[in-house]
Amino acid sequence: MTDTELNMPIIDMAVPMPGFPAHRQFVLVRLNDNGLLYAFTSVDDPNLRFLVAPPEPFFPDYAPEIENDVFAALNTKDPDRLLVMVVITAGVNETTANLLAPIIVDRDSRRAMQVVLTGSDMPVRAVMRRAF
Numbered sequence: 001m002t003d004t005e006l007n008m009p010i011i012d013m014a015v016p017m018p019g020f021p022a023h024r025q026f027v028l029v030r031l032n033d034n035g036l037l038y039a040f041t042s043v044d045d046p047n048l049r050f051l052v053a054p055p056e057p058f059f060p061d062y063a064p065e066i067e068n069d070v071f072a073a074l075n076t077k078d079p080d081r082l083l084v085m086v087v088i089t090a091g092v093n094e095t096t097a098n099l100l101a102p103i104i105v106d107r108d109s110r111r112a113m114q115v116v117l118t119g120s121d122m123p124v125r126a127v128m129r130r131a132f
Contacts, residue, residue: 010043011105014073015113023048026112028085040085040103051088052103058128059086064102064117073113074106081107087114089125096125 008027016024025043036057042048055062064084071077083105086097099122105112 009110011040011110011112013113014075014111017103017114020048028052037088038085040087050103051090052085053088053097055084055086055097055099055102058097059099059126062086062099062122064099064115064120064122066104066115070104070113070115074104074111075109076106076111083107088128095128097128098124099126100124 008029011026011028013024013026016022020042023042023044026040027043029039029041029049031037031039031051036053038052039049040052062084066079066082071079074082076082085103085105086099087101087103089096089098099117100120101114101116101124103112103114
């Protein structure tokens with residue numbers, strides 16, 4: 001990791017991301033000036049990173065229901081302190097966002113988890129129509 005990335009606040013995963021059990025600490029690295037695109041980068045392996053973005057500019061009506069067990073795992077009770085990020089897949093012809101499994105970060109404790117919204121009809125690949 002670069003010196004700048006090492007000085008960023010570390011986000012601890014309360015529950016590892018599916019498929020990546022050994023990676024428990026990440027940093028958010030801003031990739032553009034307007035703050036719409038980030039790399040959620042593993043501290044242990046900087047080559048492991050996920051493109052993420054806040055959903056509001058792209059999906060203004062997106063309002064995932066966060067279950068009580070998520071609040072408990074993140075050790076918070078205040079929904080206003082949560083940062084919601086969606087995982088982005090950039091393709092040749094289109095860019096999509098995973099609205100079914102957002103990454104939820106508590107801004108105070110810097111604990112996070114990827115949450116699968118059970119019982120939701122949110123798509124795994126929602127087409128993003130706005131540019132970064």
